[in-house]
Amino acid sequence: MNEQTKFVEIRHAQKSYGDLEVLKDISLTVDRGQIVGIIGSSGSGKSTLLRAINDLDPLTGGEVWLDGVQVNKNLPYRKYEKHINEMRQQVGMVFQHFNLFPHMTARENVTMAPIMLKGLSKAEANKLAEEQLDEVGLLERIDYYPSQLSGGQKQRVAIARALAMKPKLMLFDEATSALDPELVEEVNLVMKKLAEKHMTMIIVTHEMDFASSVCDRVLFMDQGVVVEEGPPEVIFKNPKQKRTREFLRKHLAGAK
Amino acid sequence: MDFELMQKVYPFFLEAAWVTILLSVLTAILGLTLGALGTFARLSRFVVLRAIGAAYVSVFRGTPALIQLFILYFGGPQIGIQLDAFQAGVIGLGINAGAYMTETIRGAIISIDKGQTEAARTLGLSRWQTMYKVILPQSLRLMVRPLGVNINALIKATALVAAISVVELTYTAQRYIGSTYKPFEMFLLAGVLYMIIIYVAGRGVTWLDRKVQIT
Numbered sequence: 001m002n003e004q005t006k007f008v009e010i011r012h013a014q015k016s017y018g019d020l021e022v023l024k025d026i027s028l029t030v031d032r033g034q035i036v037g038i039i040g041s042s043g044s045g046k047s048t049l050l051r052a053i054n055d056l057d058p059l060t061g062g063e064v065w066l067d068g069v070q071v072n073k074n075l076p077y078r079k080y081e082k083h084i085n086e087m088r089q090q091v092g093m094v095f096q097h098f099n100l101f102p103h104m105t106a107r108e109n110v111t112m113a114p115i116m117l118k119g120l121s122k123a124e125a126n127k128l129a130e131e132q133l134d135e136v137g138l139l140e141r142i143d144y145y146p147s148q149l150s151g152g153q154k155q156r157v158a159i160a161r162a163l164a165m166k167p168k169l170m171l172f173d174e175a176t177s178a179l180d181p182e183l184v185e186e187v188n189l190v191m192k193k194l195a196e197k198h199m200t201m202i203i204v205t206h207e208m209d210f211a212s213s214v215c216d217r218v219l220f221m222d223q224g225v226v227v228e229e230g231p232p233e234v235i236f237k238n239p240k241q242k243r244t245r246e247f248l249r250k251h252l253a254g255a256k
Numbered sequence: 257m258d259f260e261l262m263q264k265v266y267p268f269f270l271e272a273a274w275v276t277i278l279l280s281v282l283t284a285i286l287g288l289t290l291g292a293l294g295t296f297a298r299l300s301r302f303v304v305l306r307a308i309g310a311a312y313v314s315v316f317r318g319t320p321a322l323i324q325l326f327i328l329y330f331g332g333p334q335i336g337i338q339l340d341a342f343q344a345g346v347i348g349l350g351i352n353a354g355a356y357m358t359e360t361i362r363g364a365i366i367s368i369d370k371g372q373t374e375a376a377r378t379l380g381l382s383r384w385q386t387m388y389k390v391i392l393p394q395s396l397r398l399m400v401r402p403l404g405v406n407i408n409a410l411i412k413a414t415a416l417v418a419a420i421s422v423v424e425l426t427y428t429a430q431r432y433i434g435s436t437y438k439p440f441e442m443f444l445l446a447g448v449l450y451m452i453i454i455y456v457a458g459r460g461v462t463w464l465d466r467k468v469q470i471t
């Protein structure tokens with residue numbers, strides 16, 4: 001038995017690019033069903049931290065655990081590949097720029113991984129694609145290519161694609177930052193729906209209103225450290241740290 | 257201009273054109289194969305393979321194809337490689353074309369946005385699954401045209417094998433000049449036939465390019 005009981009646990013995460021230390025000894029836990037928001041100015045290390053969770057950007061120090069299993073285990077190459085591919089199947093990720101596969105329809109984007117990795121039959125996968133795309137309100141666009149969809153629709157397909165793998169955890173890296181303002185809400189609604197279903201989520205965002213309405217907990221990052229964390233009421237209304245207050249003042253002023 | 261002579265020798269040029277076509281086709285097949293292998297080496301996670309791939313490209317793009325042919329055909333026997341002129345032509349030109357095609361194929365692959373790989377890997381696909389399902393289908397669309405440019409170049413480069421006496425178009429033209437003293441007519445005839453071959457190959461590339469764009 002190991003002492004691991006938390007759902008997601010990051011222990012002493014450290015990441016450097018050469019001399020540049022991007023993450024400085026970050027520790028963090030997320031419980032099952034919890035929704036954690038990460039805010040902070042550009043370059044503060046939010047994406048790096050998020051991408052360390054599924055080892056897209058491997059840490060240079062520290063550990064990431066998911067549901068009792070260490071993600072960034074030290075294994076020989078082949079074993080590690082097998083291990084990490086299994087871990088990644090359990091973690092959905094949504095990117096700022098959608099990264100839909102442009103040569104596949106919405107349906108194919110959603111069905112590819114379940115067919116390849118979970119051995120679903122074509123019929124099962126089609127049913128799954130219909131369900132998932134219906135869930136994000138895009139059933140009628142199921143046979144459209146990404147180039148035929150708006151940004152908001154693309155991002156909703158990307159979410160459906162991630163959810164089709166039935167992940168335990170969803171990571172969102174500024175899912176609405178690349179969208180025209182009028183398309184943000186449709187994506188936010190999909191994320192809120194996920195929140196209601198108690199999906200565990202870690203959400204990097206620039207949208208303070210959204211963070212404060214869906215997150216159970218918000219982390220403020222600056223220069224590779226978590227400066228302050230707490231419930232959104234405290235972080236947004238009553239932050240203790242000076243740096244948090246400065247960030248919020250600048251950010252909210254800019255947003256208005 | 258001596259049309260009568262041109263008409264008389266024309267069938268022999270046609271026969272030679274077939275040799276040029278055969279040379280081109282075999283060279284293209286070998287070149288594409290080596291281009292795929294070269295790309296595989298250059299994108300490998302093993303440093304030794306990457307170095308071999310890089311060396312292959314820089315050696316064969318960095319020296320004249322004619323010298324490569326001469327080394328293979330004239331120098332080969334000295335180190336135990338016995339090839340007839342046609343074989344030496346195909347192998348020499350194929351290896352040369354493969355170096356260019358390596359860069360073309362690799363270029364098309366690495367130009368695909370890195371977000372595509374990230375999205376695929378995030379879903380749990382392996383490196384190879386990602387390459388096969390996500391990267392290659394997209395890069396295929398980008399590589400048909402530039403590979404067409406490589407093929408255009410290699411068809412023209414088949415003229416070089418005249419220098420090792422393969423009886424193809426250029427060699428045939430030279431031979432008839434020797435007996436007729438009509439270089440203008442003979443080279444013109446060869447030139448027109450090259451143009452037709454290259455035109456047809458170009459149409460093929462355009463057709464293929466259209467085909468991969470839709471699907």
Ligand SMILES: Nc1ncnc2c1ncn2[C@@H]1O[C@H](COP(=O)(O)OP(=O)(O)O)[C@@H](O)[C@H]1O
Binds near residue numbers: 022041044048
């Ligand atoms: N591949 C990389 N090489 C060097 N520096 C990088 C690389 N990726 C990110 N960084 C640096 O790491 C820091 C944190 O980046 P990031 O995590 O993307 O910040 P955020 O998402 O908060 O904007 C930045 O200073 C960025 O320039």
Ligand SMILES: [Mg+2]
Binds near residue numbers: 046048173
């Ligand atoms: Mg970022």
